[in-house]
Amino acid sequence: xxxxxxxxxxxxxxxxxxxxxxxxxxxxxxxxxxxxxxxxxxxxxxxxxxxxxxxxxxxxxxxxxxxxxxxxxxxxxxxxxxxxxxxxxxxxxxxxxxxxxxxxxxxxxxxxxxxxxxxxxxxxxxxxxxxxxxxxxxxxxxxxxxxxxxxxxxxxxxxxxxxxxxxxxxxxxxxxxxxxxxxxxxxxxxxxxxxxxxxxxxxxxxxxxxxxxxxxxxxxxxxxxxxxxxxxxxxxxxxxxxxxxxxxxxxxxxxxxxxxxxxxxxxxxxxxxxxxxxxxxxxxxxxxxxxxxxxxxxxxxxxxxxxxxxxxxxxxxxxxxxxxxx
Ligand code: TRP
Numbered sequence: 465x466x467x468x469x470x471x472x473x474x475x476x477x478x479x480x481x482x483x484x485x486x487x488x489x490x491x492x493x494x495x496x497x498x499x500x501x502x503x504x505x506x507x508x509x510x511x512x513x514x515x516x517x518x519x520x521x522x523x524x525x526x527x528x529x530x531x532x533x534x535x536x537x538x539x540x541x542x543x544x545x546x547x548x549x550x551x552x553x554x555x556x557x558x559x560x561x562x563x564x565x566x567x568x569x570x571x572x573x574x575x576x577x578x579x580x581x582x583x584x585x586x587x588x589x590x591x592x593x594x595x596x597x598x599x600x601x602x603x604x605x606x607x608x609x610x611x612x613x614x615x616x617x618x619x620x621x622x623x624x625x626x627x628x629x630x631x632x633x634x635x636x637x638x639x640x641x642x643x644x645x646x647x648x649x650x651x652x653x654x655x656x657x658x659x660x661x662x663x664x665x666x667x668x669x670x671x672x673x674x675x676x677x678x679x680x681x682x683x684x685x686x687x688x689x690x691x692x693x694x695x696x697x698x699x700x701x702x703x704x705x706x707x708x709x710x711x712x713x714x715x716x717x718x719x720x721x722x723x724x725x726x727x728x729x730x731x732x733x734x735x736x737x738x739x740x741x742x743x744x745x746x747x748x749x750x751x752x753x754x755x756x757x758x759x760x761x762x763x764x765x766x767x768x769x770x771x772x773x774x775x776x777x778x779x780x781x782x783x784x785x786x787x788x789x790x
Contacts (some may be wrong), residue, residue, distance in 0.1 A: 466499060467498060467606075467607045467608050468498065468499050468500070468501070468598065468604065468605055468606040468607060468608070468611065469494055469499065469500040469501065469606060469608045469609070470500070470501040470502075470503060470604055470606030470608075470643075471487070471491065471496045471500075471502055471503070471531075471609060471610045471611065472500075472502065472503035472504070472508075472546070472597075472599050472600060472730055473502070473503075473504060473505060473527060473548075473708070474505045474506075474508050474509045475504055475506055475523035475524040475526070475527045476509060476510060476516075476523055476662070477519075477523055477526065477662055478526050478530060478662075478669045478670065478671065478771070479527070479530040479669070479670050479672065480655075480660055480662065480665070480667035480668055480669050480670065481651060481659070481660065481668045481669075481707075481711075481743075482561055482650055482667065483530075483670075483672060484661030484713070485646075485648045485650075485651045485710045486650050486651065487610055487612065487646055488530075488534045488536075489533075489534070489609075489648070489663050490610060490644070490646050490648075491534075491541075491610065492534060492535045494534060494606070494610065494644075495537060495540040495554055496540070497640060498608065499542075499602055500541050500542070500545075501541070501542045501544055501606060501769075501773065502531065502536065502541050502542070502543050502544070503544045503546055503600055504524055504527055504528075504543065504544065504545050504546060504641070504766070505546050505597075506520050506524055506545060506547045507546050507547045507596075508544050508596065509523075510589060510595070511587070511589040511590040511593050512581040512582065512591075512740065513581070513588060513741075514587075514589075518575075524545070524611035524766070525759055525762055525763070526666075528543065528762040528763075528765065528766055529671070529754050529757065530670050530754075530763070531543070531670070532672050532753055532754040532757050533671060533750035533751070533753050533754040533764075534670065534750060534753070535753055537770075538671060538765045538768070539760065541769070542755060542769040542772055542773055542777040543561055543765060543766045543769035543770070544769055544770050544773040545766055545770045546600065547570070549603075549770070549774055550772045550779050551598075551602060551603055551771055551776070551778060551780075551781040552596065552599050552603055553599075554628045554781060555599040555602065555603050555781065556592065556595050556599045558788060559598060559599055559625055559629065560595050561596045562594065562625065562628050562629060562632060563595055563625060563628075567621070568591050568594055568595075568621075569591075571594055571617050571618065571621050573594075573614055573615065573617045573618050574586075574591070575642075576614075577590075578590070580693060583788060593621070593672050594618050594621050595625070597618055597622065598618075598621070598622035598625050598626065599621075599730055599765060601622060602622070602626055602638050602641075602774060603639055603780055603781065604773065604777070604779055604780070605639070605687070605780065606641070607639050607640065607641055607642060608641075608642055608644055609641055609642070609644065610643075610644040610645075610646070611643050611644075611645070612645075612646075612650075613645065615643070616643050617646070619641050619643045622641050623641055626639075626640070627640075628724065631736065633741065633787050633788055635787050635790075637709075637783070637784065637787055643722050648710060650708065651707070651710055652686050652706045652707075653662045653666025653667060653704050653765075654666045654667070654668070654680055654683055654685065654703060655685055656685030656701055656703045656706075657685075657702075659755060668680050668743070669701070669743070670747065670750050671750060671754070672747060672787045673745075673751075674744060674747075674748075677743060677744060677747060677753055678738065678740060681704075681736050681740050681743070682736065684703040684704050684733045684736065684739075685701075685703045686702050686703065686704055686735070687701075687702050688733070690732065690737040693728075693729060693730070693731040694729055695728050696726055696727060696728040697725045697726060697728065697730070697732075698726070699722045699725055699726060703727075704732065704735045704739050705722065705735070705737075705741055706723070706738055707742075707743070708721070708735070708739055710785065711727050711742050711743060711746065712738070712739075712742050713737075713778065721735065721738075723772070726781075758761075
């Protein structure tokens, strides 16, 4: 049997091109090769801020629409709503007994996120999330997990946890997890100062309309020393070139443009207009892909996937209980 893939997203709002370049495009390919679960981590959202609960439902729907937009197929992908699979919480509870608080606090991702989101005042839900995430993966028997670089230490922790479980209960039930990293580095935001991120207000969303796209491309940072078209320009740190690098398929032409830009004589208006012509068809495709789905269709797809996942979860959880309480 082909190894099972599982990945997940927190429903925190519309997805942007950074998500697409960093992970969604890869999933669209992987869905053709492996059984794949995509988990909407709605309970994980609450780990950072429980007051966000009121937005989770709307964001879940937006996430499903974004999935359809990029071309994930309901017949290929099992979409799972985390909060609807109670076995995940049961498995987390068993796992929690073989993990020490010190182990959690040592995970680099946890240290970083704790100061970022919680001002160092983590709640128990947050501290439990590496355990819960290991349960997300292990319950469905997934072994391949596409994640961003920042999540790799969580998966390493997961492997340690699963090995410990196997050892404690003299079993080989849980297999090792292997991260799949995207080959595309994360995309810059419009401002060119930081990576694209919703909270920094520097993102192009997958379902931005044509006018918004044009406006955002016009706002893109290029090179503050490139005042006249004839001036030599800098390609490094130039957001327009960063985007062309990620999305423009004619690499040969791109190299020529870079050379021209560096020499001088190539205006930002021209590079921006090319970028618009590259991105607009992509976004158009996204818009079209999800047009035919009503909200109720999206709920149905999520519901169908979740039901399949529940069935598998029930069966595997019984096997796990039998291992623990033999
Ligand atoms: N923590 C992941 C994120 O914030 C989401 C997630 C939840 C996940 N469960 C998972 C990712 C299991 C991979 C596997 O993006």
